[in-house]
Amino acid sequence: MSGPVDLAIIGAGPAGLAAAIEAAALGLAPLVLDEQDAPGGQIYRGVEAVAAGRAEDLALLGRDYAEGLELVRRFREAGISYLPRSAVFDLRGGGLGVLRDGRAEWLRAGEVLIAAGAMERPVPIRGWTLPGVIGAGAAQTLLKTSNVVPDGATIIAGSGPLVLLVALQLARSGTALRALLRTTPKRHYRAALRHLPAVAFEAQLWQGLGWQRELRRLGIRLVDNVTMLAAEGEGRLEAVRYARNGEAVRLEADNLLLHEGVVPNLQLSRSAGCRHQWDPMQRCWRPVVDAFGASSVAGLAVAGDCGGIGGARAAASQGRLAAIGAAARLGRIDAGERDRRAAPVRAELQRQLRIRPFLETLFRPADGMVVPVNESTIVCRCEEVSAGELRQAAALGVPGPNQAKSFTRAGMGPCQGRVCGPIVAELLAQATGRPVAEIGHYRIRPPVKPLTVGELAGIEGLDRAPPATPR
């Protein structure tokens, strides 16, 4: 694998797959790289294996998941160059460093598309680091890839469409679901009503209501307006506490599945020097891009949830637009053809994003689910730094997350701030009374994947490495 590639696509989820298919149709020779060993990203993870070996589970996992099968099949049929089990550890305009099978290599590429998807927003409640506490999406991954479900008394807590879906998938699978605790504040329902007429006919809305009905039919207890959520136990989860309408509740549990929506995976776009902006509606940072996903760094584009949350179908449309844009920038098509091809995709994208304002208003995470309330709650899981220590650093007057990082070690662990970054930003905003948009973020530098010193020492193809983009 050494010749230059015209379009390298990082990520084999809906955005990456759709981009690859579109790029191939436009006469490009794309290369898709992905960390997993099969295409589908996270949302369609394991879809080929499930379809081949566990067809009865497709019904359990739902129609949206099964849609991914079609996309993956089209990708396979197009015969596109594909490198699974490949991690991109360095990215800049013009090329990327790839780690695969214990070997590191620099690949040159005319254009790179980051389609790295989303991650679950971290939920730093007290006790969230206890074994037994896991993301709802993470539990769903276990179901998809290994047909594994939580055993023992299980509670799902949080807000967002995934909470209902996972609850339903697990309930259908026979998991002992004690309760579904919804943390959506009451006032969000009122605020979301404003967007309701526009989305009254959205299938997704009715689908969600259908899920809720089925859950009730299955006898799952739904609790609304939950606050002060906490996990407790010695060395493992033993019980979940919460407050509701002034009443304190304690439920014994073996598993707690947390979810407060998803946020973009920004490690690659940050480390490559792309400009980002704070999105107040989504309550997260996202890369600044043009109408075709092109970022502020020449040769780097972004598509799908890693550019801002829009869901799987919107991700596929954005992937297609990014491929069209890349083909134009590479000179394969002219601006006229680019716009002609893009128009129907853009119209579809608009339709797919119509429900977002409603969802983002309704499921906006409550402050108490985004910033720890207790001083002892861990903020940086890797370095085991508590909210109290970070507030102490804020009191010392640190100018921002990078100085807070150097004073507390938060963000210095192996996850490189992927998980604690959003929490630290919100915590510093709260502590200093400044808006999150002003707070800034950790400085992220390659390598962004844990290759070994030996693998880096033996890297091949570096003579092809372009100079770094000055920042």
Next chain:
Amino acid sequence: MSATDCIVIGGGIVGAAIAYGLARRGLGVAMLDEGDEAFRASRANFALVWVQSKGLGFPDYAAWSRRSAALWPELAAELEETTGIACGYRRPGGVTPALSEAELEAQAAKLAQIRHEAGNQPFEYEVLERPALDRLLPGLGPKVVGGTFCPLDGDTNSLRSLRALHAGLARHGGGYHPNRKVRSIEALPGGGYRVLSEAGERFAADKVVLAAGLGNKALGALVGLEVPVRPVQGQVIVTERAQPLLELPTINVRQTDEGGFMLGASEAEVGLDTATEPGILSAIARRNIQTFPFLARLHIVRAWAGLRVMTPDGFPIYQQADAFPGVFVVTGHSGVTTAAAHALVLAGWIADGALPEELRAFSSERFRVPAPA
């Protein structure tokens, strides 16, 4: 307008050490700092308190480094008592390994020369062959032929040290003002100075210390001081944590008190670029695997690039502004090693109002090419 005894411009290891040193002497101090994205060599260094190779051709600096290393235990103890924060300073001695006989000879010759220039001042070091080195450092690779050892060398946790200095400053009543990049320094008619931030905030003091690293060049120009500093980039790799293995730091590889291994070093003149570069990181990895082959198996947790504050001869600049009495500049790229001397000695001289004759050699006058006769 807030008025105090001394304004220190710069909140890195140099500024914080000076500010702490002034505050512990009872002066009112305001330490001004830039924002979160500033270059901050203090966050990007290798954390060595290193003496063995310092000051070739400049014996006053060699002596100053040794003096600072000797004072480090006192600084660390004082900071821990005042703030509860342990700097993590240790002095097990340090080693510069040699990967060939030629390297070892060159190192030995350099140290011999430094000792010669030290005159009757003690400078202890040893040139060790491989068997002796194996007793100090496990896991040395086959190419290592020996190394030079100096008992005064050591390291610290530079981030905790900086934090301790900040906390110590606060304990002594000093003020820390981040997000205040300095726009101007003006002499006040009745004496003293007014310092203006970019946002228009005013600070006044009898004395001003420029300790802003690369920013000292522009700041110096405001007060008639030539401060010829330029950035020299160095990249560093940090690995995952392991059980303690290396008890001594070496010039390019040290194990931190947290257990990760830090790997350096590189030098590149790339302006103000703090991006890491895979070719340079790979070269650092390759070189250090030769010294310690076991490093090859460790995962890299992160890498960074720092900008050394480099003067034309690599030695610090300590100077007071002739035309602006009470204004001082303190700058150099060994801020960690010299932190103790800065806090416990230099700050005292600044508090007393003048730098002594013995520091004259550190003035930037030394860079002036004399006019032809």
Next chain:
Amino acid sequence: MYRRRREPVETVTVLLDGQPVRAAVGDCVATVLLLADAADYRLTAVGGVARAPYCMIGNCFDCLVEIDGVPNRQGCLVPVAEGMRLRRQRGRPRIEP
């Protein structure tokens, strides 16, 4: 705690702390440890506290496990293979010089 919904069709045998364990083709290493004992996954390098995977997609680094002699590998990103040697991590790994 976790359980399989059905017996897997295709399996491999791996060693977990020296003991043979049957795993399904398609399992990632993290799944094997979770099925064995989700409350005894690993002890951290900093404080020696008990942790288990949180995100399962390679971001949280709480799924760290020693695989075939190499410590600190992300269990959620590594598919199982026949004969793989897995060891739970207790604090910082020891490096053999």
